[in-house]
Amino acid sequence: MSLPILVLSGIEKRFGGVQALRGVDFTLSAGEIHVLLGENGAGKSTLMSIISGAAQPDHGAMSLDGAPVNFQTPRDAHAAGIVMIPQELDLVPGLDIAANLFLGHEQLTGIRTLARSRMMREAHELLRRAGVSLDPALLVSSLRMGERQLVAIAKALAAEARILILDEPTAALSATEAEYLFGTVRELRARGVGIIYISHRLEEVPRIADRVTVMRDGGVVGEAAPDAPQAELVRMLVGKDFKDLFPPRAGLLGEPILNLVHARFVPLVDRAGWQAPQDVSLTVHEGEIVGLSGLMGAGRTELLSALYGFEARGRWVGRVEIGGRPVKLGSVATARRAGMAYVTDDRRGTGLVLGQSVARNIVMSTLPRVTPWGLASASREQAEVSAALSRFDVRPRVPSTRVVNLSGGNQQKVVFAKELLSGPHLLLLDEPTRGVDVGAKAEIYRQLRDLASAGLGVLVASSELPELLGLCDRIIVMHGGITVASFDAGVSEETLRRYSLGEVQAA
């Protein structure tokens, strides 16, 4: 490997009482993919915000091409060729894709003088290079999470970076889309771009890494070989040997909770890119965890949100039963009365109030239960919150922390704690472990299995096939808003992929 272009040494950063980085050394060479691993809250994103000028270190030095640098703003870093796609995307939902692609780079590209048609053409080309066929005139607010991720990648491509930082780029992508991203990233590497790649998906490491650095608790634990066995990576990450990621499956199923037979959802208004459920047949029993597999656009998110009546106005046709009785779903109030809870795939857009404390966020969904007669019971509230924080291992375990200051994975744990505390009978989950580290994942899986054993039914959409295969009792594949196949837990990834692609038609 050539000489490093980027060298960080002794980087320290403290936020109030939290020592986020304690003396981190890190290097990056041109034309390498350097994977950065670490538990939730290990300090990965903080380190990246220092490299990209969004934060300044308290101590330590950074140099680029051998010369010391000291970025005061993201603009400084950008001018030096450092581009970051943050973990929580910074696209502007109210603008169209094209406007987002060129936002902030106007001076660099002189795009201000470009005619709109030329801008659209260039946008189109950027999207193509990132592997998406989306109309650049679409509003970002109309896109699903995975598509937004791909737009963010296209935006980074537009910037002609020398150093590209990807903070959990595949968290919302399916295997097929991730594959495409790998291709794009390898192409950039071949052109000499240095790439820092953060992920909690350990199975990606051997596929993409030239070098692997593991962080824990604000420091660097060491480097791992790109082809190191996953167990070894986990040991470095967590600091100890790790038992099974997935709990044993339960044997016994109870009564059906949710039953759909050739059910279809008719939206009040058609929305571009919103794949309404067309023909859905599935059953979730008490004690059962049912997975939804499929590509982006298969209609998994739409199915969940139409069941919950969230951001989906319209009516269901066909058989829709809860607890054996027909039910008219269509509003969140109905869904909650029917015992449903919902964890969306967009924790920032729909799950959390960022400016509020962790405690406030957790209590929000449980208010009626915590204070049955509208009387605030502060001590009871506190007890519920601290129980939830320890059950989901939210770090730091400080109820007054504002959610916006938590690491990405810890925000996700808060969403979970909040929904489960409402004591649902049927839990709808959309990418529930997005951005969650391996230890916390195991904990979430264990909780889900425990709750299932106590009668909870779970319907979970996930792009991570290993997660579906390890966690679920049954997996249903969707394609074009239709449930095309249903498999028990022994199915292979390959089979799921083939059905997801629509290569095999429903039997």
Ligand SMILES: Nc1ncnc2c1ncn2[C@@H]1O[C@H](COP(=O)(O)OP(=O)(O)OP(=O)(O)O)[C@@H](O)[C@H]1O
């Ligand atoms: N602006 C901030 N104010 C207070 N604390 C912060 C702030 N930003 C980060 N932290 C804290 O610094 C620590 C490191 O957070 P960071 O976001 O870097 O973790 P991470 O490794 O990216 O985790 P994840 O995998 O969950 O994204 C965490 O304890 C976090 O709560």
Ligand SMILES: [Mg+2]
């Ligand atoms: Mg992070």
